[in-house]
Amino acid sequence: MKKAYIFPGQGAQFVGMGKDLYNHSEETRFLFEQANEILGFRITDVMFGGTDEELKQTRVTQPAIFLHSVILAKALGASFEADMVAGHSLGEFSALVSAGALGYEDGLRLVAARANAMQKATEIQPSAMAAILGLDDFTVEDICQRVSEVVVPANYNCPGQLVISGTVAGVDSACELLLEAGAKRALKLNVGGAFHSPLMEAAKVELQAAIESVTISEPVCPIYQNVDAKAYTDPASIKHNLIEQLTGPVRWTQTILHMIEDGASSFTEVGPGNVLQGLVKKVDRQAETAAAVL
Known part of the structure; x- marks a missing residue:
């Protein structure tokens, strides 16, 4: 009986997200404030009290969802017991940080670079x-x-x-x-551009250098990656798949099926919303799903 943890992507955001998490402890507050510094603007102000329109901007949405997911996973502490992880699109970065393959600061910088590169590609x-x-x-x-x-x-x-x-x-x-x-x-769909298509090639080239410059370690458990829905623990392969992800499809159906084949008995969604729990149920009605709660 294995526990799978899954991390949402763009579209899961809502105004007010993460506010309870910010107030949860000194550690969680510190992580949010550190993010404000790294990003160069107070993303917490937009998350907690901005407008839907402000939160919908790619450069805000992606780091906001990443922060909510990763800080929630950290706040779970010892109760975060993952046998396997996966993330939907952007959520793959949250999954990597939560599984110990990528540092929090590096992860946030990559997500910010990804969001900016994607934003630029949509304008081309x-x-x-x-x-x-x-x-x-x-x-x-x-x-x-x-x-x-x-x-x-x-x-x-x-x-x-x-x-x-x-x-x-x-x-x-x-x-x-x-x-x-x-x-x-x-x-x-009301999105900025053609994500996960060849039209993201310019963003992929820009992001590749950023991904190649960070250290990726072996995760504490396998991560099932979007591009081929297979499980990986090898840092070089994880890096390669992250780069391919921007122009490749998100094979979420296949990911969930592979996790079930490999023994996943429950799926816990870590982050805002419950979209992924609904998708898991549509792949397999018998699957146990839950939201991560403190």
Whole structure:
């Protein structure tokens, strides 16, 4: 019976997130204040009392979710007993810090660099993402390949729910064809750009240097990484997969299935919201899920 800990990505944020955590102890307060210094602005002000619009900016959202997840994991102390970890997109960085593979400060700096690089990449070319509901993976993959513009499956969230990513024209064309093929819905997402697609190549190049410059150690337990949903403990492989992650898909369905195959009996979501618990249940109704609480 193994315990899996899972860490959310962009979209889980809400105004007021982390306030109780900030007030939890001197240690948690110190970590938040350290983050304010490292980032060069008071992210805690936006997290605790900003507007939805301010919190939605990529350069704020990503560090905010990372901080909530990582500081919560640290505050759990000895009760954080992970046999395996995984994170959805941005959450992979939170998972690495919580599993001891990446230092807190290095992790935060990487997340800030990632957010800024992604923000810049979205400004180079108009791009989009859309959630496709009610179709199997193969049909979505096949239709994306038939569109002449750039459009690819970006997030395999759970059976019957994929997110596609690409140029505005590519996503629009694919949505039309997918609805014709029987998709229940093709819903354009309110995101800054085409994350996890070839359009993030500029961000990947920028982030690669930052990732290569940090030390990644062997984690205390295997981490299941987004790009191929497999378990890793080797620092060189973890680094390589982190770099590939920006332009590769998030294979979340496959990740959860692999964790269950490898003995995961419970999944604890560490961070804001409960999106991942819902996705796990859609992959396997029998899976035990919970939110991490102090």
